Amino acid sequence: MRRIEEHIGRNGISNFTCSLHGGEPLLFGLRRMRGLLEKLSAVGDRQNCRIQFALTTNAVLITADWVQLLRDFNVSVAVSIDGPPEIHDKRRLTVRGDASWRETVSGYFDLCRGGLSPAILAVCDPVADPGEVYDHFAYDLGATFCDILVPDANNDDKVESIAPFYIKLFDHWHDRAVGSKCEVRILTEMVRGLVGLETKIDTIGFAPTQTVCVSTDGQLEAHDVLRIAGEARSRTQCNVFTHRLEDILADDLWCGIRDQSTQLSEFCLRCRYKRSCGGGQLAQRWSSERSYDNPSVYCSDYLAILDHIALRLRSDLRFENHNGWAANTEMQLAV
Numbered sequence: 485m486r487r488i489e490e491h492i493g494r495n496g497i498s499n500f501t502c503s504l505h506g507g508e509p510l511l512f513g514l515r516r517m518r519g520l521l522e523k524l525s526a527v528g529d530r531q532n533c534r535i536q537f538a539l540t541t542n543a544v545l546i547t548a549d550w551v552q553l554l555r556d557f558n559v560s561v562a563v564s565i566d567g568p569p570e571i572h573d574k575r576r577l578t579v580r581g582d583a584s585w586r587e588t589v590s591g592y593f594d595l596c597r598g599g600l601s602p603a604i605l606a607v608c609d610p611v612a613d614p615g616e617v618y619d620h621f622a623y624d625l626g627a628t629f630c631d632i633l634v635p636d637a638n639n640d641d642k643v644e645s646i647a648p649f650y651i652k653l654f655d656h657w658h659d660r661a662v663g664s665k666c667e668v669r670i671l672t673e674m675v676r677g678l679v680g681l682e683t684k685i686d687t688i689g690f691a692p693t694q695t696v697c698v699s700t701d702g703q704l705e706a707h708d709v710l711r712i713a714g715e716a717r718s719r720t721q722c723n724v725f726t727h728r729l730e731d732i733l734a735d736d737l738w739c740g741i742r743d744q745s746t747q748l749s750e751f752c753l754r755c756r757y758k759r760s761c762g763g764g765q766l767a768q769r770w771s772s773e774r775s776y777d778n779p780s781v782y783c784s785d786y787l788a789i790l791d792h793i794a795l796r797l798r799s800d801l802r803f804e805n806h807n808g809w810a811a812n813t814e815m816q817l818a819v
Contacts, residue, residue, distance in 0.1 A: 489527045491729040500528070503538045510545040514553060521557045540564065540605060542576070543591025544584060551598035562603040563592045567617040568624070571609055592625065604630040610644040614653035615660075622666035631669035634687055636712045639771035639781045647785040651792045658796060671793075677760035678794055688786075690762030693745035696732050698724060704732050706741045713770040741766065744776045751779050757790050 492500055502524055504512075512520070521537060528535035537559040554561060565588055566572040573583040595602045604627045606617065614632075621627040632653065637643045650670075657668055673683045683689025686707070695707040697718075704722040711718050720735040732738045745766045752763045763769055764780025771778050780786060 485523050485527065487724045487729050488524070489531060492527065492531045492533045494728075495730070497531075497533055499534050499536070501536045501538060503540075505540050508542055508545075509539055510541050510550065514547075514549055518553055521553070521559075525557065536560070538562070541591075542584065542588055543595065543602075544578075544587040546591030546594050548594070548598075551594055551600065554595070554600055555598055559600075560603075561595055561600050562605045563588065563595070564606070565589065565592065565604050565621070565625070566606045566609060567612060568620045571612045571617060574609065575607075589625070596626065601628060603627070606630065606632045607635055608632050608646055608649055610635075610646050610649050612649065614649050615656040618653060618656055618666070618668065628665050629667050629669065631685075633670070634765070634768070634782060636709055636767065637781050638713050638768055639774075639778050640713075641781060643781055645785055646782055647788040650785075650789045654789070654793055654796070674760075674790065674793055675797065677757075677762075678790065678797060680760075683760075683762075687765045688761055690746065690759045692742050693766050694742055696729065696738070704729070704735075704738075706738050707766070709765070709767045710741065710770075712767050717770070747777075749777050749779055751783070755779075755787075757787065761786050761790060 488500075488502075491497070510517075524535055524537070527533070537557055538561075539554070539559050540562045541564070543563045553559075564576070565585075566574075566576060569583065569585040572585040572588070576584050576588070578584050578587075592602060592604075604621050604625065606621075609617075617632065618630075621630045634646060635643070653668070654671055654674075657671055669685065670687065673685050673688055677683045677689045682691065686693055686695070693707055697705040697708045699705055699708075702724040704720050704724065704727065705718040706720065708718055720732060720737050722732050722735055722738075746762075748758060748763045749769070752758050752761075755761065761780075764782060764786055766776060768780040768782060769776045769778045
């Protein structure tokens with residue numbers, strides 16, 4: 485708490501977001517969570533800084549008291565749901581090995597009835613029906629915002645192709661669901677990248693990785709997803725007990741990750757989507773042989789997905805150019 489207040493005060497920050505992630509943040513407990521949010525809010529009051537709260541949960545512990553607490557502090561909530569029961573319960577089981585969809589959706593609807601409008605975060609199951617997944621979120625659950633994340637993997641892993649899933653998801657969203665109330669973040673960000681706009685997620689788009697995560701032992705880490713390449717890939721030499729938050733800017737590991745995130749491989753530098761894709765998420769580029777100097781493990785999938793979306797966009801926008809640029813079937817929108 486002292487480090488956050490120190491950081492806000494030293495840098496004159498007027499808006500600050502605390503994202504409570506996991507693991508499962510609700511395991512922190514209702515009483516302790518209220519104390520945490522009260523103290524963080526007091527920091528904002530003292531420093532004249534608007535502190536916003538975000539929380540990601542599996543929602544199985546949600547009760548009326550939790551809903552009231554989240555309302556009291558205006559917490560933005562995202563619930564982890566992978567799809568309808570037959571998809572969600574393939575991987576998201578309780579510690580007893582039981583299905584969790586029913587409990588998760590029950591907690592989700594409790595949040596909705598409490599007026600919190602939770603987002604949905606899913607992880608792509610490459611063999612699932614993407615239209616069924618989207619329709620479950622948009623129509624069965626009434627979500628207004630969802631994201632379907634690319635599974636974590638690096639170049640030392642063997643992965644299933646994700647291109648068929650995201651291509652079908654885009655077509656379903658584009659042909660039947662665009663204009664509906666539910667945004668699919670990964671699709672809108674791909675479109676943003678293709679038309680030359682800055683993307684807002686690290687999965688796709690050319691931008692430096694500058695995330696700092698605080699672990700439960702006080703350790704400051706680079707983006708925690710880098711742990712998929714081994715814990716040593718993310719743990720810096722900084723800890724809140726001994727360092728200010730901005731001391732991370734002098735840490736060799738953190739600076740190296742920031743720099744490597746925009747130092748694309750030779751293959752990526754020659755790619756027509758080098759800016760709109762940006763090499764994919766940094767963790768996906770890792771290999772034990774070449775560190776981060778690789779394309780994403782999903783490179784061929786991203787090429788197929790972006791080619792497909794670009795061609796659909798060209799048809800939508802009906803470009804007419806006397807130089808004949810619109811006839812380029814590779815649709816180099818954002819090279």
